[in-house]
Amino acid sequence: MQLMSEKGAAGGGLRERKKRATRAALAEAAVRLAAEHGADKVTVEAISAAAGVSVRTFFNYFDSREDAFVVIDADAGARMRRAVLDAPAALSPLEALREAMAAELAEAEQQHELWRLHAEVLHASPHLLARGVGAHMAAEADLAEALAERLRATGGGATASGLYPRLLAAVAGAAVRTSVDHWSAHQQEAAFLDVFHEVFTLLAAGLPAPSA
Amino acid sequence: MQLMSEKGAAGGGLRERKKRATRAALAEAAVRLAAEHGADKVTVEAISAAAGVSVRTFFNYFDSREDAFVVIDADAGARMRRAVLDAPAALSPLEALREAMAAELAEAEQQHELWRLHAEVLHASPHLLARGVGAHMAAEADLAEALAERLRATGGGATASGLYPRLLAAVAGAAVRTSVDHWSAHQQEAAFLDVFHEVFTLLAAGLPAPSA
DNA sequence: GTCAATTTTGCAGACCGTGCATCTTTGCAT
DNA sequence: ATGCAAAGATGCACGGTCTGCAAAATTGAC
Structure with missing residues (x-):
């Protein structure tokens, strides 16, 4: 199962906002790293480090490594x-x-x-x-x-x-x-x-x- | 890189025919096992065993485990x-x-x-x-x-x-x-x-x- | 039958992805 | 503010995926 904010649009709570920020940070880090080094040379560890979270947390947001390159805007x-x-x-x-x-x-x-x-x-x-x-x-x-x-x-x-x-x-x-x-x-x-x-x-x- | 017969249609050589047979056997084994146990419970090891080849050989024919479920007919x-x-x-x-x-x-x-x-x-x-x-x-x-x-x-x-x-x-x-x-x-x-x-x-x- | 080319295989190793227990943070009621 | 319950983040362990590499086996042509 996948962690996803229930509300697609702008949610008020701090929790929701933080989650969206983390997700966006991970996706952006993945794309930027891939643009620089090639997508298949970018490990989950690198993406997580660039976004400032643990590897385990990455997998709380994306079902697979490749999803980070693919799913830009979930809403x-x-x-x-x-x-x-x-x-x-x-x-x-x-x-x-x-x-x-x-x-x-x-x-x-x-x-x-x-x-x-x-x-x-x-x-x-x-x-x-x-x-x-x-x-x-x-x-x-x-x-x-x-x-x-x-x-x-x-x-x-x-x-x-x-x-x-x-x-x-x-x-x-x-x-x-x-x-x-x-x-x-x-x-x-x-x-x-x-x-x-x-x-x-x-x-x-x-x-x-x-x-x- | 992927092992693929150069000729899409029926090739004459024994080598070509054997390769197509192996590929088909792997794909069919994958689909049948998935239909029975669910796709995500089927390991590459099981598919390879059912097709009578080694795990390593599986990866000579498919780039990933999931490709075996997806690519039925390459031609x-x-x-x-x-x-x-x-x-x-x-x-x-x-x-x-x-x-x-x-x-x-x-x-x-x-x-x-x-x-x-x-x-x-x-x-x-x-x-x-x-x-x-x-x-x-x-x-x-x-x-x-x-x-x-x-x-x-x-x-x-x-x-x-x-x-x-x-x-x-x-x-x-x-x-x-x-x-x-x-x-x-x-x-x-x-x-x-x-x-x-x-x-x-x-x-x-x-x-x-x-x-x- | 022998030799070169191709394929299969085992092995080592890095990476992926998940379940579980634990710790930290957030939201809320008081 | 303060404490409590819910939810997220993290570390760890473990099994599965996938890739080089080198050795063994098979095929095709002479």
Whole structure:
């Protein structure tokens, strides 16, 4: 089992705040060390030392060493869930999802340097990249549930036992990963939001062959 | 580094055949043991013993213990790549991909029992499921390349530095995972191919809100 | 049958990850 | 403030994972 604050957003108690700080310190130390020495040369002991806690405590926060490189922001899923639920009813499901994700990504931009390092680390070791992809699955399941709820609220009937929302969440996740990866590789050529927008346009059009 | 046969398809040499047999034996032993005792109670020692090789040899075939549960068929990617390249030019990219994947999944059905066990094992431990998702990424990159080549062949111009094929591959991968997962959870209610077809129909339509 | 190339194996050793007992810190009621 | 109960941090022990390395066994070609 994993120690996790019950509340996704800013909690008042000192305990909660300290825990979040420790977690953030561990994650940041892991990413910075990995960016410098390569992810597979960074031991749990080094990460723990850099964050000022014991090795045993590291494992109170992360289930495995690699999770420290992968899970940057544990609350992102909860925030997106809220954003989907609070989206204007006029938006289509895909649009609501796009807006929620765009907002989340814009927030990530605020810690630009760390985010950049993180992308660099993942890109340097495909093994971690794969793990990162898998890590988004829990968030996707959450999103699917939020989408299903939104659909019920906006009047859609029984949506074929939930296939549609799950597909939507999974596809949107794939879209975000593709956008980030593509932008990461062509960073100078295009702004991230442009790539992101193009990807969702393609999705909404049903992925037609790009006629010349 | 990983021991891998250079040739994806059936190789003639005795060496190649033996290596594939050993690999398959290890993977099958891993899945069967995991289905019986739970994946996290199965040690590398047990898997190796069941396959009749030493522990050290296990690690000559798999980079990690968990890979044995995740990587069933190492050649599936190569086969799909071929299928995409050989698809009739009349098909849209998404259709070509759908056909390639359908053929691959139909082949998997032939080892029905093992495939079923495999899905069961992954579903039982989300951790492995996530890992499995990530494992498909290399295959997706391969597929993206094949799609790009196909696009060049059928006359599409420079497709925005490859964003489109990568998106297509990633989205199709997400679609397959969603199909398998959904079918796995509602196994009695619907045939897999029906779910698969519905998912790709939704994709081609641009993921519209399911109007009642 | 012999030889070179490849694969398997055992062994040593570093690192990972967990259960348990203990100690320290936090939150709260008084 | 002070003491108490809950929760987190820590150390320790132990089993499992994974990697070099060198020796033994197997395969393929002559």
